[in-house]
Amino acid sequence: MAIEQALQIFVFVILTLMTLGGGLAVVTSRNLFHAALSLILSLAGVVGYYVLLDAGFLAIVQLLIYIGAISILILFSIMLTRGLMTPRQVQRNEQWWIAALVVFLTFVVLIVALWQMVWPIADDEALRTPNVAISQLGEALVGPYAIPFEIISVLLLVALVGAIVLARETENNQGSHAEAGSSE
Amino acid sequence: MTLTQFLVLLLPELVLTLVALVVLGLDMLWRNGNGSRHLLPWIALAGTVALLVAAVLIWPLGSTGGAAITFTTGKDFGGDQTPMMVLDPLALFFKLFTAIVLALVLLSSGNYVRAHIRFHGEFYALILFAGLAMTLSAAATNLLMIYLSLEFLSITSYLLTGYLREDERSTEGAVKYFVYGATASAVMLYGFSLLYGATGTLDLASIAAVLTGSVIPVHWLVYPALIMVLVGLGFKIALVPFHQWAPDAYEGAPTPVTAFLSVGPKAAGFAVLMRLLLTALPGFQLDWISVLAGVAIVTMTLGNLVALWQSNVKRLLAYSSIAQAGYMLIGLVALAPEAHSWTTGLNGLLIYLFAYLFTNLGAFAVVIAVENHTGSAQLDAFAGLMRRNSFLAITMFLFLLSLIGIPPTAGFVGKLFVFGAAIQRQMIMLAVVGIVNSVISVYYYYAIMRQMFFGEAPDAPPFDEGPGLRVAVGVAALMVLMIALYAEPFIRLASDSVSLLAASF
C-alpha cells in the first residue's frame, strides 16, 4: 500500500509538471506553433490525471478527442494562417499585469475556498469503490441521460452545418448572386 | 411515465427539431435554380406556428404544476432517475416566447437573406435550432442539461453571427463573441463543478435540499460557485462587466441575427438565472441579491452612457439592449416573497421581457427595412424616413417610445412593474437609478426620431418594405399597444408563469 501511495504521488508530481509546464509554455511561447505543441503536453497531463482518478473512459476520450483531434485542428489552423508560423508573436500586451492580478486573486480565493470546505462527498461510500464501469456509463447514456444524449446529436449536426457554412470556399448549390458577390 | 407521456411532454421540442431537419433536407433536395427554394422561409415559419400550437396543446399538462420529464425504459438503472427537464408554467411561457421570437425574426429576414446571405436553408434551420436551444434551456432543471442547452444556443449564435464570411466585421464580431463565450462558459462550468462537489447532485432542487440540510459550512464553496455561474449567465444576458462582446457582435452580425441575439439568448439567460437562483440557491438569496443589485446599476448606467456616443443604429440598439437587461434585472433583485401583492418582481421581469420582445424585434425590423433599401444602418440612413415610408417611421417612433418607457406603450408597463417592485421592497436607490437612466436614454432614442422626422435627405425616394417586414412590424406595433392598453391578460400570464417558482421559494 505504501509503495502504491508513493507511486501515486510520484506520478502526480510528474503529471502536474507536464500540465502546468505545458500550460505555461502555451501562454509564454513566442512561436504560436510551439505554443500549440505545448498545449498537447498539457492535455496529455490531464489524461494522466483521469487515469489517477480511475476514470479510464474519460482518459481515452481526452486522448482521442483533445490530443487526437482538437490539437490537430489547432495546428492546422495555425498552418493555414499567413504569418502565424513566424516566431514573432508577443503574448503580452499592456494589460498583462491586470490579468496576472485577477488570476492571482482567483487562485487565492479558490485555494482558500477549497481548503476551508469540508467535502461532503469525500466520505461517501461510493468513493471507496470508484471504478465506474463503462457499462454503467452506457446504461446512464440511454437511461436517465437520454435527453441530453439525443440533444448532443442535434448539436453535432449543427456543428457539421456550421463547418460547411464557415469553411466552404464556394458553393455549388445556391443562386447565382452568391458567386457574383463573393470576393475570394 | 410511459413513453407516450414522455413524448407528449416533449412535443414542442420534437416538432421544432423535425421542422428544422425538414428545412435542412429540402435545402439539399431543391438544388440551384429550383423554384421551390423560396418556400424555405415559409416552411420555417410554419414550424414556429407548429411550436406555438404544440405549446398550447400541452399547456394544461404543465400549467397547474410542474411535470417532470423523466425518461424510463422499463429497466432499472440503479435508481438514478433525476429528471433533466420540467414542463412547468415558466417553461411553457418561454416556449410561447420562443415561438414569437422565431416568427418575428423569420418574417423580417426574407429580403435581407436573399440579398446578403449565401446559405439560405442552413440559415433558417440554424435559427430554428437556436429556438430549440432556448426552449430547452428554459425547461432544464439539471446542471448538465442547463450547460448543454446554453452551449447549444451559444454555438448556434456564434455561427449565425459569423454568417457573412466575406464581411470582415461579421467575422470579427463572431470571433469576439466566441472567445468571450468560450471563456465565460468555462468559468460557469467550473462553478457548476463546485456546486456538484459540494452537494453530490446535479439536480437543482436536490442541490437546494442538500445545501439547506447541510451541517457542514458550505458557504466557502457556494460563494465562488455563485460568482462563477453569474459570470457565465451574465455573458449570455450581456450584463456589465461581461458585455464587451455585444456591440461588435451586434454590429457585425447579419441584422436579422442581431435582432435574434438581442432577445433570444438574453431571455434564455434570464430563464436559467431565475430557475437556478430560486430553485438551487434560495438560501443564499441575500448574497446573490446584493451582487445582482450592483450589477443592475452598473449595467443600466454604462449601457446608457455609451449609447449616447453611437452613430450606427445597430450598435446603438446593442448598448440600449445592455441597458434594458439592467432594468429587467431589477425585477429579479426586487423579488417579493409575498405572492399576493400586484408586483412580485419576477412577474415584472417576465412582463418586461415580453414587452421588450415586441419592442426590440419591431425596432430591428425597421432597421432591416432601412438597411435593405439604403445598404446602411448608420443614423443618417434614417434621415427623412417619415417622407420616404411613413408606416415605418411611425411604428419606429412607437417602438422608441416603448424602449424609453412612455405610456401608452408596452415598455411603460414593464418599467412600471420592475420599478414598482423595487419601490415596494424599499430599494429606492435601484428605482431612482432606473428612472434617471430612462431619462438619459431619451437623448439617444431622440437622435433616431430627429433623423426620421427632421433629417434632410433631398434625393431619397420613397420605398416599400415588402410584405414580410410589413407584417412583422405591424404585429409588433400592435402588440406594443395591446400590452399597454389591455395589460390584464398579459400580467396574468406573467404572474401565473412565475407562480410555481415563487411558491417554491
Added chain:
Amino acid sequence: MLIEFIPVLVLFALATAIAVIALVLPAFLGPRRPSRAKIETYESGKLPYGDARYKVPIGYYKIALLFVIFDLEVIFFYPWAVVLRQLHVFGLIEMGIFTALLVVGYVYEWKKGGFEME
C-alpha cells in the same frame, strides 16, 4: 486501480529514455564533420524547394473540422456498445435516432461537397 497502469508508466519511461539517449549520446560520441550534402533535409534524396512555412489550403481545415465532429460522435458508441445486449430494443432505437441525425449530417456534407478538396 493504478497498478494496472504500471505497464503504461514503464512504456512512458522507456520512450522518454530512448528519446533522450538517442539525442544526447550521439552528441558526445559521434564525430561532427558536416558537409553540404550531409545537412540537406533529405540526405541522398529529393532536393527540397520552396519554403516549408507556406499557407496550407483551407480545404484541410474543413477536413480537420469534420474529423473532430465525427470523432466525437464515435466516442458515444463505445459505452453504448458495451451494454448493447442488456439495453434491448430501447437502446437500439435511441442509438438509431442518434445515428440517424449523424447520417443526416453526413448526407448534408456529401451533398454540399464537404468531402471534396477544392
